[in-house]
Amino acid sequence: MPGSARAAAARGIARVIQGGSLNDFLPAILANVSEPADRSLVQEMVYGSLRYAPRLEFLISLLLERPVRKREPRIHALLMVGLYQLLYMRIPAHAAVAETVEAARLMKKPWAVGLTNAVLRRFQREQDALLERVDAHPVGGSAHPDWLLEILKADWPEDWPAIIAANNERPPMTLRVNRRHQSRDAYLAELEEAAIAATAHPFAADGIELEAALDVHQLPGFADGRVSVQDAAAQLAADLMQAEPGHRVLDACAAPGGKTAHLLERANYRRFVAVDRDETRLDRVAENLARLNLSAELVHGDAAKPDGWWDGEPFDRILVDAPCSATGVIRRHPDIKLLRRKKDIDSLAGLQARILDQLWPLLAPGGRLVYATCSVLARENAEQVANFIRRHDDAIAAPIAADCGRPSGFGRQILPGEAGMDGFFYSVLTRH
Ligand SMILES: C[S@@+](CC[C@H](N)C(=O)[O-])C[C@H]1O[C@@H](n2cnc3c(N)ncnc32)[C@H](O)[C@@H]1O
Incomplete structure (x- = not known):
């Protein structure tokens, strides 16, 4: 009509x-x-x-x-x-x-x-x-809304025009190859056979960037869990975790389960607990894991209140993929431009600090906590981690060996658009 x-x-x-x-x-x-x-x-x-x-x-x-x-x-x-x-x-x-x-x-x-x-x-x-x-x-x-422009200019006096330009672009479609099934090269060859133009991502070891977006069901082996859709910057979490089969792993803000799945594709662990506060979103983790034929202990709980769900067994690895402003993924979620408010940043930063403080005692001595956000704001990233380290004598920021992004306080910042990636911040904290 x-x-x-x-x-x-x-x-x-x-x-x-x-x-x-x-x-x-x-x-x-x-x-x-x-x-x-x-x-x-x-x-x-x-x-x-x-x-x-x-x-x-x-x-x-x-x-x-x-x-x-x-x-x-x-x-x-x-x-x-x-x-x-x-x-x-x-x-x-x-x-x-x-x-x-x-x-x-x-x-x-x-x-x-x-x-x-x-x-x-x-x-x-x-x-x-x-x-x-x-x-x-x-x-x-x-x-861009004026309050966000103001913060971007203050946080990134040189880079803000590039951030704005990247936020207004359309993002590429990026895949994550499931190593349990085939190597990235083998999957690239399959894509070529299917006449789907694609290249290996320079920084994400399992990542493939498609030349043009397409329906996931056109991807060879999608329904069988041989491949998933995930931004390349999000895929760096699995490398930074350095999780090994003997480890007890906690993914504290897990839904919809992109990073959970990636970690589980890499190895079977002694234990893998995936927590999220949002029950509906937790269902998405279950669905995603089912497609990939993977499993984890799914817990509906508040990461800032582990007393409600933690059984007392410490974790060797913790991933805190924190709720954040999502200012690094505006190109994928443009509704953020209308939905987010300046006052949200303070409350998100408060929540992130509470989650970090409350989960820190769950980390075994010698263990590793990866703090991640898809934000480009210092308040949630470099400042957040600097404040955390000030509060915790037994926390040390480990160096991040990576060629992508740039050092930012006790972590590394990837700005949106860099090597086709979303804006992400990562910091690796070890406990002594
Ligand atoms: C950035 S998303 C996580 C994305 C996920 N790690 C992935 O890779 O697919 C943040 C998640 O934190 C959850 N969340 C927010 N507050 C929380 C809390 N207090 N405890 C646990 N999860 C929380 C949200 O429901 C959301 O699913």
Whole structure:
């Protein structure tokens, strides 16, 4: 039906404006779109509009005298979709405008039909002058919220423009080859046979970067667990853990289980406990492990309150892949630009500190704790670890032998886009 794809995209974006996370509801919205071609169109419009949301919203503020964001988030979202098409998609402008106006009609908001038409046509008429104003504004020009821009500039005085550019890009699709089944070279050969263009990742030993994203079910052996999708920076955790078969391993913030699975693909351990506070997400760990034919002790518990689930047996290896701002993975989760607030950073940093402090006594002397975040903010990374070491006399930061990223306090920071990777921070702490 004309307009239905735009209406579906606007519905998705409006949910984010109201505080929902894309991962939670986009699959249901897409499942409701009957044509496969329309599904990818909706996905592109949702992701793209969110990627440029602060820029599009700034533009809307120039085009509308009275904002509709609060009262009518769907119409606001539809204007974002309309402008996104005109600015970034190769859809003929007249078709983009007509379909978007049709979507307003489908939403049964007669007043919005005229408004949508007027806003999009005015944009077309005054495009150059409007974009000049948008580009001159920090939020409009960078497509990042002002509070985040401020922190990025303070934390990365030289690199912030590159971080912003990377956040606005589309990420590559990266695979993790399951070593239990075949070597990376053998799988690369299989991909070549299937005419899927791919290269070995320079830093992730099991990583393969695809030239173009595709449906996972087109990957040879996906259903049998021979390969998974995982960013290359996330794959570095398994190397840094240096976990061996005799070890008792704790993965304290495990869901959805990407790093859990990677570690388990590498070896069988004396014990492997995977904890997460979110029961629904813990189900995802179970599903992922089942596909890979792996198993672990799954525990629904709070990493900051181990008394509730720890049996007193110390761990030789602990992975704390902490809940964080996710400012290193904005390119994969562009809804972060709208969802995250400045005050979240303080509460996340507090939670990370509590988790670290509470788990430290669970580490056996001589053991190794890997602290990881997909954040680029010093508060959650270098500062967090420096404060931890100050609080714990028996903690020493071990050097990280890696060529990627850069030293950052007692750890290493990978910025988004470096060697195609997500932004990640790693620190390795040993207990004496
Ligand atoms: C960055 S994600 C982990 C990603 C996972 N390690 C992977 O590689 O797939 C952080 C996880 O921490 C969990 N989490 C948040 N607060 C927690 C807490 N207090 N205790 C345990 N898990 C927590 C979240 O539910 C989320 O699944």
